[in-house]
Amino acid sequence: xxxxxxxxxxxxxxxxxxxxxxxxxxxxxxxxxxxxxxxxxxxxxxxxxxxxxxxxxxxxxxxxxxxxxxxxxxxxxxxxxxxxxxxxxxxxxxxxxxxxxxxxxxxxxxxxxxxxxxxxxxxxxxxxxxxxxxxxxxxxxxxxxxxxxxxxxxxxxxxxxxxxxxxxxxxxxxxxxxxxxxxxxxxxxxxxxxxxxxxxxxxxxxxxxxxxxxxxxxxxxxxxxxxxxxxxxxxxxxxxxxxxxxxxxxxxxxxxxxxxxxxxxxxxxxxxxxxxxxxxxxxxxxxxxxxxxxxxxxxxxxxxxxxxxxxxxxxxxxxxxxxxxxxxxxxxxxxxxxxxxxxxxxxxxxxxxxxxxxxxxxxxxxxxxxxxxxxxxxxxx
Numbered sequence: 001x002x003x004x005x006x007x008x009x010x011x012x013x014x015x016x017x018x019x020x021x022x023x024x025x026x027x028x029x030x031x032x033x034x035x036x037x038x039x040x041x042x043x044x045x046x047x048x049x050x051x052x053x054x055x056x057x058x059x060x061x062x063x064x065x066x067x068x069x070x071x072x073x074x075x076x077x078x079x080x081x082x083x084x085x086x087x088x089x090x091x092x093x094x095x096x097x098x099x100x101x102x103x104x105x106x107x108x109x110x111x112x113x114x115x116x117x118x119x120x121x122x123x124x125x126x127x128x129x130x131x132x133x134x135x136x137x138x139x140x141x142x143x144x145x146x147x148x149x150x151x152x153x154x155x156x157x158x159x160x161x162x163x164x165x166x167x168x169x170x171x172x173x174x175x176x177x178x179x180x181x182x183x184x185x186x187x188x189x190x191x192x193x194x195x196x197x198x199x200x201x202x203x204x205x206x207x208x209x210x211x212x213x214x215x216x217x218x219x220x221x222x223x224x225x226x227x228x229x230x231x232x233x234x235x236x237x238x239x240x241x242x243x244x245x246x247x248x249x250x251x252x253x254x255x256x257x258x259x260x261x262x263x264x265x266x267x268x269x270x271x272x273x274x275x276x277x278x279x280x281x282x283x284x285x286x287x288x289x290x291x292x293x294x295x296x297x298x299x300x301x302x303x304x305x306x307x308x309x310x311x312x313x314x315x316x317x318x319x320x321x322x323x324x325x326x327x328x329x330x331x332x333x334x335x336x337x338x339x340x341x342x343x344x345x346x347x348x349x350x351x352x353x354x355x356x357x358x359x360x361x362x363x364x365x366x367x368x369x370x371x372x373x374x375x376x377x378x379x380x381x
Contacts, residue, residue, distance in 0.1 A: 002362045005318045006355035007150050007178060007296060012247070013203040019250040020205065023243040031240045032231060042242045049249025056252040057176075057195065058186040059212050065232045066245055069209035070177040072225070073196035074101040076236065077173050077211060080222030081142045081194075082109055085171075089139025093117045095127055095156075096338040098146050099175055103334075106144075115139070124288040125154035125339050132161065136168045143172045147179040147195075151335040151351055152287035153296025155183070162191025171220060177201050177209075181255040182262050182293055187212055193220060199244065202258065203356070204251035208244030261356050267294035269363050270354055276367040280374060286336060286349055297352045300336075304377050306350045312373045317366055320351050 003011070023045060031046045033039025050061040067073045082092065094106055096118045106116045117135045119127045127145065136143075143165045148155045158174060165172035173194035179185050181202030187195060198209040213220055213235070228237040274297055277283055282302040301309060306321040307330065313319065321333065332346030340346070352366070 001318060002316060002366065003318045004352045004354060004358065004362070004366065005320050006358075007153075007201070007351065007353035008320060009200045009206065010203045010355055011357065012200075012205055013251065013254065015254065016204055016247045016250045020243045020247040023246050027242075029242070031242055032229070042240075045242060045246050045249075046240060049245045049252075052249040052253040053197075053210055054212075056180070056185070056255045057212060058188050060215065062233075063212050063215050065211050065213060065235045066240055066248075067196075067209045067211055067236060068207055068241075069200075070099075070175060070196040070198040071101040073209055073211040074099070074175060075105055076225040077194050077196065077213075077222060078102065078105045078142065078144060079109065079225060081171055081173075081220075082112075082114060083223040084221050085141040089137070089141050091115045091117070091137055091139040092142045092144065093119065093132065093135050093140060093170075094144040095119045095121065095146065097121050097125060097149055097151075097154075097335045098144065099150055099177070100334075102144055102146070102175060119145075121338050123339055124291075125149060125152050125286070125335070126288060126291065127156060127161075129157060129160055129164065133164055133168075136164075136170060140168070140170050143170055145172075145174055147174045147176040147185065148183070148293050149287070149335060150178050151333060152298045152339075153178070153293035153353075154287045155179070155291045155293065158192070159190045162193075165193070166191050178293060178296075181251065181258050182295055184259060187214070194222075199248035199251055202251045202255060205244050205247040208241050208248050210248065258356060262294045266354050266356065266358065269358055269360060270294055270297060272360070273297055273352065273354075273363045273367060276363070277370055280371050282374070282378075286339065295354045297354075298336075298349060299352070300345050300349045301374055302345075302348060304348055304374055306348055308377055309350060309370075309373055312377070313369060316369060320353075321349065 027041050029038035029042035031042040050064045053064050054061045162172050171193045176195045177198050180197045193214045195212040200206040226237045231237050284300050286298040332343045336346040336349050
């Protein structure tokens with residue numbers, strides 16, 4: 001089985017696992033226990049992890065809050081900002097191609113009185129910055145735009161969006177789950193107020209993540225999602241997952257090295273893959289050619305059902321038709337629908353996401369088998 005579904009989850013790195021192991025059975029203290037060395041050791045490990053995460057995104061350690069992953073982080077930020085700043089307004093701006101974690105939270109808040117604007121994207125998956133500017137009102141409290149899309153890999157103009165938000169005195173959050181550890185992310189340079197990330201997207205463990213909340217002027221206040229102990233400066237109560245957080249910290253420490261790998265070797269492999277499969281009759285690319293993660297290829301195979309193609313290839317290759325969070329439902333991708341408004345195209349699209357363990361032989365074999373199976377399916381049709 002060749003794994004080409006790295007946008008869904010990545011294999012935990014050996015060095016990450018090695019760093020975690022002592023905190024599973026030896027240094028097992030509760031980081032909130034302040035009366036003995038076992039607790040102090042755990043707390044020290046948390047501090048180191050916080051520093052490693054902040055270093056990767058150019059934040060301060062006290063601006064990092066640990067969560068169970070990006071879904072929790074997204075819920076925490078959007079609900080928390082909406083609640084805390086309700087006196088200013090009830091308007092949120094987001095994008096139709098956001099992860100379901102963002103879209104579902106916004107749908108929920110609409111039942112509580114929120115006014116949500118869902119920005120359109122063009123056929124390349126990019127928003128219109130002028131449309132964003134026009135959408136902002138005196139009651140806008142938050143702009144939420146994904147850094148890099150999980151299905152197409154398309155990268156939005158984050159720095160420009162941050163500038164627009166700042167000029168209009170509106171908070172800007174980005175779901176950077178797919179971007180962290182693959183491309184450089186700088187919260188200061190990009191004018192990001194809040195950010196979410198998950199460890200399992202950058203070779204860390206599942207079930208742990210973090211949010212960045214800017215503490216410099218203007219200091220942001222967010223209503224906690226979880227209460228019960230005042231952990232994490234009162235933002236997120238609950239005993240910290242020390243081993244998981246250590247793993248996240250180690251993965252972030254390795255992030256800079258991984259970014260170099262992705263933007264050189266992996267990018268070249270992705271380009272080789274595209275050059276090969278885009279010559280296949282009826283295959284086209286979903287997403288902008290340039291403004292895209294070096295790891296991600298999303299293609300439409302015109303006239304071929306994506307699920308049928310995946311089933312024919314699944315004994316040898318792991319690929320996906322969309323987000324793992326919605327793959328249990330046989331529905332057209334909302335991302336592809338937002339880009340093309342075409343159900344047939346959405347049902348005919350697949351995502352191939354490379355990782356640092358992908359090699360040239362994998363790409364060659366995948367391209368060959370893909371072509372064979374497309375021809376096979378079309379011959380039946």
